[in-house]
Amino acid sequence: MLDRKTSSKTEILDAAANCFMELGSDVASIDDIARTLGATKGRIYHHFSSKGALLSAVRMRAIMFILDEVTPIVNNSEAPINTLHDMAYTHVLKILETLPYHRVVLQHYRKNAAKSTTDYERKLISEIEAKRQLYENLYRDILEQGMKTGDFIKRDISVALHSVLLMLNSPVFWFTPLKKNERKNREEIAKQLADMAVACLR
Amino acid sequence: MLDRKTSSKTEILDAAANCFMELGSDVASIDDIARTLGATKGRIYHHFSSKGALLSAVRMRAIMFILDEVTPIVNNSEAPINTLHDMAYTHVLKILETLPYHRVVLQHYRKNAAKSTTDYERKLISEIEAKRQLYENLYRDILEQGMKTGDFIKRDISVALHSVLLMLNSPVFWFTPLKKNERKNREEIAKQLADMAVACLR
DNA sequence: ATCAAGCATACTACGGAGTATGTTGTCAAC
């Protein structure tokens, strides 16, 4: 079945995300990931052409989690403040749900290229970069709009943009999921961060 | 001379910081760093017992840059808002001056331990962690004080603390130094970030 | 019965950390 195939793939992706998260994507080996699955290299290389391709798949999945969730919000034609608050809240909540993936992403926020990458892997990376740009622009548009209407203080758009986005990603660095009150706790964190994100723009 | 020795050491540290920054501390090899210096492994292993020790030295130097600069500010007995603004401004400015070091630090914000570390390296890491805690508490104290006096809105202290600190570190992710108007540009960025840091707490 | 998908097993090749040893300059003592 095609269903069985994608299921096996996402299982690999989940395991890879966890290993990359814990050891770092450079240190974690394919064997480590396979061991987590109770499998061997063969399974992984059957689905992914290289370690770089697997890593890119993890990063792409991470950004698509967020992009799919936040994109529908931007066109609700409310005030910029409310729209931004909505976007921020949704962003944080989704990140907390898919934490390992975003830990991996942040490891590569600045790392440009590994030592030797193939053309194919470079293509994957540029596709990820494109999606990231797309997502960034959602916020850039809201910020510009809000500064025009006077809802937001006029600041350097680039400084404000990156600062807010990184603040929304900050739980990635410190959040540790607990069983107790999990859902409620996440919502509270998302609310607070969304509040702060809006507050620092006024 | 002892002077000549420390000079050679800091030269190695600068080169290591740059290599670790560009390639990531796992990918960058000792040979890479040596090549940057126009030297060989021998020079590096003469001053540092292992790659982990070198990395720890870079991270320690990074945090000491900031700690030495910001610590004197906290006891100026001004209003919490002004004190925090001062701390934030100084923090950002110093970070922009010693950027490569802090890029390395942020690569390890979450990465706990490599695959195999010696006792000695674990000791170095715990010393770094202690300094980091020390620095974090400078902000924690100001935040608690400000929330008590009503200067700051009451929020979860941990969420607010980490969010603000990460926002102050955000330039590490996107800032690219230019020759043109360098000093002025940095001061402007530091001012804006300090403003935003204070704003998001009110 | 066949054949390919979906793996496992057993190998190769290579880069990088660490080491053992050689080399050069410098200073100190006599």
Added chain:
DNA sequence: GTTGACAACATACTCCGTAGTATGCTTGAT
């Protein structure tokens, strides 16, 4: 001003982990 000794490196190795490959095996669909 010669010798000894040590610091500050360079050179030439070893050894091991890991990415990638080549090939073998099993199961389910047709």
